[in-house]
Amino acid sequence: LHLDALVGTDLDAFVVFSSISGVWGSGEQAAYGAANAALDALVARRRAQGLPGTAVAWGPWARVGMAADDETATQLRRRGLSPMDPARALAALASAVGSGEAAVTVADVRWADFLPLFTAVRERPLFARLAPAMTGGPVPEETGLAARLAGLSAVERHRAVLDLVRAEVAVVLGHASAGAVEASRAFKELGFDSLTAVELRNRLQAATGLVLPATLVFDYPDAERLAAFVLGRFAPGTFVSDATVAAAVAPAGDDPVVIVGMGLRLPGGVGTPEEFWDLVASGRDGIGAFPTDRGWDLEGLYHPDPEHAGTFYAREGGFL
Structure with missing residues (x-):
């Protein structure tokens, strides 16, 4: 300027x-x-x-x-x-x-690599005309995985696809084996970001022959659900959609299950959701003196010197 x-x-x-x-x-x-x-x-x-x-x-x-x-x-x-x-x-x-x-x-x-990654989480209007269609396509009739699954039982097919997904996740995240990948643990907790999400999509495309969306890891956020989706593309009868599950568990109009109350204990003497909201709304910090109803020898445990071993030097804290 x-x-x-x-x-x-x-x-x-x-x-x-x-x-x-x-x-x-x-x-x-x-x-x-x-x-x-x-x-x-x-x-x-x-x-x-x-x-x-x-x-x-x-x-x-x-x-x-x-x-x-x-x-x-x-x-x-x-x-x-x-x-x-x-x-x-x-x-x-x-x-x-x-x-x-x-x-x-x-x-x-390299647009073929960059665009799927850059548009994986949300729409990018600037690149709308450049981005390739990331929609699913038909299953190729001849793939190694398809042929292998054809001779297996339903349980064996699920296990084979789950093992494949876990193995590819392990490779992308740098683990030595699929054993390090918990089937039900969220990909986000395992350390996935948008880059590794697209890498996993690319590896699964190569392994399965399927056309898979760049948002795969975000749409099916753990190995179990991702394996069910992939298996459903090969054998639709073995895959239960989210809509089917939702319909099965939808509550009836006269559902007798209701929430009648909630309780909790938080710092500052909070014992109900209402008291918790009052704490937040008032801006108080919930810090107070050590509780005297827990059988602690407060005087014996206290020492003013922070370096003194086996004791604490604080007089206040936040206690659940």
């Missing part, structure tokens, strides 16, 4: 370096993305005033800058962003400044 105010109007070019974070966003870089978008807006304002201006939004560079270290570069490549060779990037810079455009984005993107 200072440079814009000081340079005057007699310029051939006014170039700012932005980044893709300001164009389509980057994980954990919200403030950085906003600052880069502000640079783009500065150039837009200059252009509206009839002044020269070019904003170049860069993808990651190789060997220099924020993506220079090997670990970051590896993560970016896994996400579909290849760090650019500096010489090629500089050549692109010359073309960008000479193009006459206000804003140019220069990045080496």
Whole structure:
């Protein structure tokens, strides 16, 4: 902004370096993305005033800058962003400044890898026309897994697909074997993020021959449910849909089961949900003196020296 105010109007070019974070966003870089978008807006304002201006939004560079270290570069490549060779990037810079455009984005993107990952959690309107259809397709008639499942009983088919899913989850998360993957434990608790979610989808597509959605891990959030979905694509009769389950457990109009009361014990003497809400609404912290009804030798356990072994030095706390 200072440079814009000081340079005057007699310029051939006014170039700012932005980044893709300001164009389509980057994980954990919200403030950085906003600052880069502000640079783009500065150039837009200059252009509206009839002044020269070019904003170049860069993808990651190789060997220099924020993506220079090997670990970051590896993560970016896994996400579909290849760090650019500096010489090629500089050549692109010359073309960008000479193009006459206000804003140019220069990045080496493998769209087939990047788009499914980037659009896995929510819609990205900017890429709506580029994103491939991620809907399920028909089951290929000839796949190794399909042939193997054909000769198994229903129980054996379920076990085979569950073992496959757990094995692929183990590979994606870096576990030594499928034994480390609990079938009923949520993928989020196991450590999945959007990147590993798409990796698992890709591996299962290759292993099964199915066309699977990029949101697979979010739609079927543990190995048991994901295996049931995959098995249902091969043998629909063995898969019970969520709608069928919901219909089976829907309460009747005269359901005799009702909630008649709730109880709890929290710090600050809270013993009912109403008292808990009063605590929250009033802004009290619930911290108080040690309870005297639990058989604790409070005087014997207390010592004012924090370094004294086997004792505590606090006089107050929050007790459930």
